Amino acid sequence: MSLCRPFLDAARRNPSHPALILDGAPVSYGALREMALRVGAGMSALAVAGGERPRVTLRLGNGPEFLALFLGTVAAGGVVALLDPKWSEGQAEAALDTLRPALRLTDDTAAGWIAAQPMGWVPPPVDPRTPFLIGFTSGTTGRPKAFIRDQGSWLATLEASRMEFGIGPEDVVLVPGPLVHGLGLYGAFEGLSAGATVHVQPKFDPTDAARRLASAGVTTLVVVPTMLVGILDAADRQALRFPALRRVVCSGAKLAPAVHERLTALCPEAAVLEYYGASELSFVSLRSSHEGAPADSVGRPFHGVELELRDDDGQPTAPGRPGTVWVRSRMLSDGYVGATDGAGYREHDGWGTVGDYGWIDGDGWLRLVGRAGDMLISGGLNVYPAEVETALRACPAVAEAVVFGLPDPYWGDAVSAVVWWREEDRASAAELRAWCHGRLEGYKAPRRVFAADAMPLTGSGKIARADLRERALAGGLEELA
Numbered sequence: 001m002s003l004c005r006p007f008l009d010a011a012r013r014n015p016s017h018p019a020l021i022l023d024g025a026p027v028s029y030g031a032l033r034e035m036a037l038r039v040g041a042g043m044s045a046l047a048v049a050g051g052e053r054p055r056v057t058l059r060l061g062n063g064p065e066f067l068a069l070f071l072g073t074v075a076a077g078g079v080v081a082l083l084d085p086k087w088s089e090g091q092a093e094a095a096l097d098t099l100r101p102a103l104r105l106t107d108d109t110a111a112g113w114i115a116a117q118p119m120g121w122v123p124p125p126v127d128p129r130t131p132f133l134i135g136f137t138s139g140t141t142g143r144p145k146a147f148i149r150d151q152g153s154w155l156a157t158l159e160a161s162r163m164e165f166g167i168g169p170e171d172v173v174l175v176p177g178p179l180v181h182g183l184g185l186y187g188a189f190e191g192l193s194a195g196a197t198v199h200v201q202p203k204f205d206p207t208d209a210a211r212r213l214a215s216a217g218v219t220t221l222v223v224v225p226t227m228l229v230g231i232l233d234a235a236d237r238q239a240l241r242f243p244a245l246r247r248v249v250c251s252g253a254k255l256a257p258a259v260h261e262r263l264t265a266l267c268p269e270a271a272v273l274e275y276y277g278a279s280e281l282s283f284v285s286l287r288s289s290h291e292g293a294p295a296d297s298v299g300r301p302f303h304g305v306e307l308e309l310r311d312d313d314g315q316p317t318a319p320g321r322p323g324t325v326w327v328r329s330r331m332l333s334d335g336y337v338g339a340t341d342g343a344g345y346r347e348h349d350g351w352g353t354v355g356d357y358g359w360i361d362g363d364g365w366l367r368l369v370g371r372a373g374d375m376l377i378s379g380g381l382n383v384y385p386a387e388v389e390t391a392l393r394a395c396p397a398v399a400e401a402v403v404f405g406l407p408d409p410y411w412g413d414a415v416s417a418v419v420w421w422r423e424e425d426r427a428s429a430a431e432l433r434a435w436c437h438g439r440l441e442g443y444k445a446p447r448r449v450f451a452a453d454a455m456p457l458t459g460s461g462k463i464a465r466a467d468l469r470e471r472a473l474a475g476g477l478e479e480l481a
Contacts, residue, residue, distance in 0.1 A: 002126040003151040004075040010195035021199045027064045038114050039072020041121035046102050056103040059083040062179050062200045065110040074132045075123040081134035082180045086459045098338040128152030137279045146337040147280050156330035157282050163303040169195030173220040176201050176209045181460035182279050183251055187222030206230030214240040224252035224461040232262050245270045252462050256393040256400055258422050278354045280345035282331035285366050296390050297365040305329045322359040326351045376405035376413040381443050383415055391439045397425035404469045417446035418468050429480040450477040
């Protein structure tokens with residue numbers, strides 16, 4: 001089955017139903033389908049002319065054209081490559097040199113190109129093994145890598161998320177983040193495949209998002225933690241409630257306990273569905289607020305996923321022992337496009353890993369410790385930042401924390417943390433170290449602690465760790481005594 005078939009079927013069943021809401025203006029399923037079929041006609045013509053499946057790059061902001069181009073290209077068996085509009089020209093040109101697309105579309109050219117394509121095109125059958133998507137990892141350090149997926153991997157992903165999230169045609173989904181990133185694109189595509197109405201924003205606006213949640217009948221919010229904090233702050237300022245919200249789907253980082261508490265207080269009936277995954281792996285595990293998972297875990301395996309922890313020799317670890325997280329499912333990517341540095345995604349005998357390190361407790365809950373490339377060596381001992389961050393986020397005074405290493409002549413890497421305070425609460429560096437000593441081995445407690453007001457973000461809404469580390473090195477952050 002073609003990956004676009006669920007959307008096309010939903011459009012055929014209910015063409016007048018709103019598919020998208022952008023700036024208050026609805027786009028019906030029938031209208032979006034017509035745009036997508038025009039795109040399919042144009043992509044099919046490119047394929048005939050070039051003799052191979054067309055590869056198109058999209059460097060667009062959020063809007064109907066973005067989704068029509070994605071849907072139509074996929075329906076035609078083409079490949080969509082996503083370029084972030086926020087990239088510099090140098091970054092974009094480097095990606096284009098690797099991808100060598102048959103067509104490049106931007107906000108300035110997309111609408112005109114779609115309008116110029118003929119009507120009446122009929123989508124052909126598409127083999128699920130057909131590649132359809134090239135995206136870029138949104139890591140907070142290092143150069144993003146281009147990963148590639150086939151249609152079958154997202155068909156399996158749709159099946160798995162339908163089992164876990166249960167989004168249907170009666171739902172109203174708010175996707176406030178950029179569609180050029182995986183969470184936003186998949187959230188919108190999942191909603192359209194289910195026949196739901198999807199709200200998108202031209203640019204993330206927490207006040208507008210909070211108002212939509214309060215008054216537009218939104219049942220599902222798909223968001224990264226930093227955006228959720230902004231929405232909750234906006235709701236507090238305006239004393240808003242979210243009466244229709246039934247589920248919050250969150251990924252990109254773990255929710256800090258303080259944020260989880262605020263969300264639960266605002267809408268206690270809504271399920272909070274935090275999933276751990278990676279661009280190369282898709283869904284890995286799920287922590288649902290309705291299942292009683294420990295707060296410091298990332299939940300249990302997602303539907304259709306098998307997990308195995310392996311030691312440095314590739315052998316399964318003993319129960320309760322840490323190891324590298326390996327994943328087997330039908331949702332894995334096909335690896336990277338172009339030259340890479342050898343780090344990141346690896347696959348062997350149907351199992352894949354991105355190098356994350358963790359352990360599984362006796363009840364089957366997965367806890368992450370960190371990623372191999374993020375590990376610090378402080379005083380000759382290994383420290384994974386994620387483990388320290390989890391401990392700091394549990395402190396009542398801390399709303400969010402980021403941990404990294406700073407060069408030190410004695411320790412090698414001095415474990416260092418940047419914290420953001422929760423409301424008016426504050427703590428000293430000594431108090432935060434004492435807090436960590438009660439939860440971690442002593443050498444993992446941060447030796448240097450910085451406080452920050454602003455939270456620098458990547459294009460996908462994650463905290464820009466590399467920027468924070470550079471600011472700490474340059475003396476641009478307040479260091480606590």
